[in-house]
Structures are given as C-alpha cells and as structure tokens.
Amino acid sequence: MTAQQPQLRRPAHPGGPPPGFVPDLAEGSRVRAADRAHLFHSWMAQDAVDPIPVAGGSGRYFWDYGGRRYLDFSSQFINLNIGHGHPKVIAAIKEQADRLCMIASTFANDQRGEAARLIAELAPGDLDRVFFTNGGAEANEHAVRMARMHTGRPKVLSAYRSYHGGTATAIGLTGDPRRWANQNSGSASGNIAHFFGPYLYRSHFHAATEAEESARALEHLEQVIVFEGPGTVAAVVLETVVGTAGILVPPPGYLAGVRELCDRYGIVFVADEVMSGFGRVGEWFAVDHWNVTPDLITFAKGVNSGYVPLGGVVMSEAIYDSFRTVTYPGGLTYSGHPLACAAAVATITAMKEEGIVENAARIGEQVIGPGLREIAGRHPSVGEVRGLGVFWAVELVHDRETREMLVPYAASGAATRPVDEVVAACRAGGMWPVYNFNRIHVVPPCTITDAEAREGLAILDQALYRADAYTTGG
Known part of the structure; x- marks a missing residue:
C-alpha cells in the first residue's frame, strides 16, 4: 500500500440481498462442493478453480449464500445487458x-x-x-x-x-x-x-x-x-x-x-x-x-x-x-x-x-467515460482509457512514457500479480470486474444507473493504487 492510497473499504450498498433473504453458509458450502466434485470448468487449470457459490441476483447486483453482494461490472460474460432478473x-x-x-x-x-x-x-x-x-x-x-x-x-x-x-x-x-x-x-x-x-x-x-x-x-x-x-x-x-x-x-x-x-x-x-x-x-x-x-x-x-x-x-x-x-x-x-x-x-x-440502449449511450458519454478519464489523471498505472456505451477498457502500464504493459502479453503465474491485486481489491470492495492481461474492462449491464456506475468507478479508483505500486515512471 502506497502512502497516498486511501484505505480500501467496501462501500455501504443502498440495499443488499432481497428482503427475507436468509444467509445459509452450509448450503453455499454444499453447492461449492458439488461443483468441485463433478464440474469441469472452461479456460481453467482445474486445480485452480475456486468458485463463489451464487445464491441470486437482481438488477446490477448478485450475492452469495452469506449475503455478500457484488456490483456486476462484468455483466457475467459481458452478456447480461438488461441485468439480473428482469x-x-x-x-x-x-x-x-x-x-x-x-x-x-x-x-x-x-x-x-x-x-x-x-x-x-x-x-x-x-x-x-x-x-x-x-x-x-x-x-x-x-x-x-x-x-x-x-x-x-x-x-x-x-x-x-x-x-x-x-x-x-x-x-x-x-x-x-x-x-x-x-x-x-x-x-x-x-x-x-x-x-x-x-x-x-x-x-x-x-x-x-x-x-x-x-x-x-x-x-x-x-x-x-x-x-x-x-x-x-x-x-x-x-x-x-x-x-x-x-x-x-x-x-x-x-x-x-x-x-x-x-x-x-x-x-x-x-x-x-x-x-x-x-x-x-x-x-x-x-x-x-x-x-x-x-x-x-x-x-x-x-x-x-x-x-x-x-x-x-x-x-x-x-x-x-x-x-x-x-x-x-x-x-x-x-x-x-x-x-x-x-x-x-x-x-x-x-x-x-425502457430506453435501455439510450441509457447505455448516455452513461458512457456522461458518467463512465468522464469518470475513467478523471481516474486516469490520478493513477500513473493507467496508460489509456477507451470505449463506448458500457464497453470500456483501462489499460495498465509500468511506465506511461514507454507504455510497457503492467502484465506482459500472454503472461501467466507470478507475472500477472499486479493486475491480480487490482482485481482482488475490486472484489473486496464489492465490485466484480472483467480483466485480461494488462487491462481492466468496465462492462456493466446497459441498465446501470448513474449512482451504480459511480459506485463501481469509486471501487476501481481505490483498487488502482495497487497497480500504482508497480509503476516506474511518472
């Protein structure tokens, strides 16, 4: 943690799981055990799989069996355009x-x-x-x-x-x-x-x-x-x-x-x-x-x-x-x-x-785009932000001058640690991101509200101090 970094924390959500939801950690453990006993996961070394058992979702959020809620900045596989449970x-x-x-x-x-x-x-x-x-x-x-x-x-x-x-x-x-x-x-x-x-x-x-x-x-x-x-x-x-x-x-x-x-x-x-x-x-x-x-x-x-x-x-x-x-x-x-x-x-x-396509365009132009550009100004690890609508990338670098990638192309193992730390900090803050090599992708549902988009960007902003610790330039 750098001296400039504020303490990472999980923001207080204006809600949580739906009314009447009763945490059931035992059921969550059972769901995870069944997964690990019988499922073969795509694009993964099987011994590295450690899935979070998900109990439900609504709108732009999903939650586990303990009631911990995540803002879905991934739209799952970038397909949940109208959000959970429409x-x-x-x-x-x-x-x-x-x-x-x-x-x-x-x-x-x-x-x-x-x-x-x-x-x-x-x-x-x-x-x-x-x-x-x-x-x-x-x-x-x-x-x-x-x-x-x-x-x-x-x-x-x-x-x-x-x-x-x-x-x-x-x-x-x-x-x-x-x-x-x-x-x-x-x-x-x-x-x-x-x-x-x-x-x-x-x-x-x-x-x-x-x-x-x-x-x-x-x-x-x-x-x-x-x-x-x-x-x-x-x-x-x-x-x-x-x-x-x-x-x-x-x-x-x-x-x-x-x-x-x-x-x-x-x-x-x-x-x-x-x-x-x-x-x-x-x-x-x-x-x-x-x-x-x-x-x-x-x-x-x-x-x-x-x-x-x-x-x-x-x-x-x-x-x-x-x-x-x-x-x-x-x-x-x-x-x-x-x-x-x-x-x-x-x-x-x-x-x-519901004007969902128009909402995606507006959110990108008025909230996500300006928000990411503001974040980039605070973090030497951010080389470029780019995107349209609710389809954005934050490209992370060791040095803005040389544009050396924070995680090399096709890297694996220890070389991915800088971005792994950013992702872990996002999840600890209550936001579920998408990432690929040296990039964090900002791809929430097209239905996301201004307040939810700003909530996710605030979590990402704090998490990027982890990447800043690996920079070598100004």
Missing part, C-alpha cells in the same frame, strides 16, 4: 414454457418468427434474414461456412487481437493466445490468415493520429489480401469493436475502408457483434456508429441478455440468394429454440420500451 423476460420464458417448450426448426413458431423479425428490423441495410444458433461461436462457424459457399473461396482473414469463440473454426479465427493450445491439439480450422487491426495506442504502423492509423491499417489489410490471393479469400471477419482483446474502437473511416476493400475484391464482410451488439456500445448494432453495412452480422449474448442460450447470423439478400436452390449444409437441433426466442422477443421489447 421481470418481463422471466415472465415471457414462463409463459412460453407453459405453452410449448420445444418444437423443431422445421416448423413455424410464433416466437421464433417474431424474434427474427425484430432482429432483422434492427439490422442495417438489406440484412433481413436470420439463422439462429445456440451462441456466438456457432454463429461465427456458420457465417464462415456461408461466406465460403457464397464465394466458392476457402480462405478467411481475421485480426490478431480478436476472440471469435472456442469451436474449431471460431478458435482458428481467434487471434488471442487461446488459439495457440488449440492449434497444438490440431483442433483449429485451416485456411485462416491473420492481420493487424487498428490500435493507435500501440500502433503497428507507427501512426501518430487516428487518420494515419486508419489509412495504414487499411493499406496493411489490402497487402494481406493481395499476398494471400484475392481470388482465394472468402471473408474478412472483424469484431466491430474488439472485445476481450482490448475494447478497441475503430478509428473513423476504418470500417468503411474494410467495406470498400471487400467490395473491390469480392470478399464477404462479416461483422462479429456477439459482444458489441444489442446496446453494449449505445447502439443496437455497433456498425451503426459508423453507418456501415456488412454482408453478415453474427450475434448472441445481449440478444436476450443470456437468459436462455441464443445466437445467430443476420444475412444480406445476396447471401440468402445463394441458398434459394442450393441446400445449406448446416443446422442445429436447438436452432431458434422457443424458450430462447421468447426471451429475445421480451428482451428487445423491454429495451425499446
């Missing part, structure tokens, strides 16, 4: 379960059709057809399959700083280190090449301005297309706003430039909006910020706030036309599951009625 969505799921829990995708279903209609209405341009999947990875798998069949070409290009899912093609598209182990095991799909997207703070193109970064990143992408062979490239797959790999907001002109390159070379432009869609960046789809229409949009997560697994692909008429008389070789048992689609209809309707 009554309208819960009611819709219950109503659909009473009426019809399951019907195969070969039948017409009212909730499935209505969900597709609502999503198509929100999508830009002529993206008017929807193929449902169970989640985001499958959506990206099918988008690539559609693009390859539409163009008759094998290759797909994606960015190094990206995450597109854990299935075979999706992990091959992924640029972050989770791809490495899957490649070693032989499970990653081939015919994928990676390129560098724009990232001005750590520019690969020696750019000094957003305009330079955009132009040089587009020149680089075109060079990759040319060297890979334009006639072999089926698709460029991009997270509209890069998520897990850094909350990287594209500079003005970049997405329009990608659109132009794809048009010039006959390539399908796939916008991965699994994380950035449905209000996360203060628009229904992130591409709306730049008035760009891709050929395919993949979605999941926020489409129904993760209440029931659902994802999908929204496609242009040209892609749809490729399969009017040619059988599409793909499908899923649970494509357009009635319970999931009922949750999507209720979620989208609630977001419209």
